Amino acid sequence: MHPYTLYKRGLMTFWYWYVRKLNALWPKITLEGRELVILPGVYKPIENEQASAAYCRPGERVLDLGCGCGVNAIFSAARAREVIAVDISEVAVRNTAENARRLGLTNVRALVSDMFDNVEGRFDLILANPPYIAADFADEEAQFATSVRYLPILFAEAADHLTPGGRLLVQFPAWFRPKIEKLAGQHGLRVAEFRRMPPKSLKLKLLSIAYLQVGFRSAFYLIEPAAAAHAVTPEPEAVKAA
Template structure:
């Protein structure tokens, strides 16, 4: 599905969270995964930020935190932008971007997501502006973009099925690859919107952003309490 030999990725990623936090994240993940499997047993329809999205089983649904990225996309995108939505899932952020931008490329490694995103682009009247492609990170992405949007899987575990692959990226292979290649796919004044939370290895994400020399600002954030612990969700703007 991709040119893995060309994708730099960590040999033996080591979590940058404390062991007890890693164990807590595993418990949270298992609970969320079982709930998602139950919910995703049937197709779901969401009305979200002016869009209607049909999400089949095996594709990440809209969540209570999705708006932190969606609203940032609507605020950030400009009419002349060429936009890339990496890991598009249901196509949601590509469709939001296409409400302003005339050229959007949406990619995902999940073939079910690719079909769902195409259907949703059609459903929302932006199929002429959104191209959807199967791609393992940048393997089948060409050219440069003014805006790249990425909502990466938060967890570094091995996924057991396509649905779980929306939230787990074994040893952060895809996320690491993404950051080490992103600059080659950005225009000189290009920017990125990245969504992530402390229910993933946030320190590792920050390490990747720093390693590539991005300037980072937080444009949206929300804090929740889970099992007595504070969990933060963030939309980062990178330039």
């Protein structure tokens, strides 16, 4: 194994252990007045992920692919007709279901699925927050930040799960824009909109430092089939930073 690969694997192994400890100490986070429980093996949303809800139109069927604690599903539920939240991790699925239950959301359904494997039907909007680090971990709970599979499968299969006029919203670091545009183009898709995520509040900035999660400069990539290039894409409604 290449020395850099060994270094990256060792670093991420430590980071996963560290995050589990922090989540055990701080098992909740409040975003825009909604308190979410975060289980030890689940990613804590500190990048303003809830802003993805601005892209959901009233009455839409939404898929949250890799739901984690359910932040995207929960904030989209107010507008969506139905939200299907899936994750390869059973712990993450339980976490999403618990947060939906605590908030009284009856239109959110969480289930275990390796990407699209157990997903049925088509969706008006697919929400995806892929792992940022390209590293291969077999542990299902160690795939919210590291994966070599997620992006290739996402772009290869997303169009098969979209309704006519459906969109894919990807959250990923801004400096990977050329990579995202290339992947989209290879699969008959196009980036219709690139938008920086809302600035973090002081609370989220401090949490980012504590979780050693700084400098990513995340952005939203709104992606659609290339055939829809001439359609008008409505502007998302503003969502305030937490």
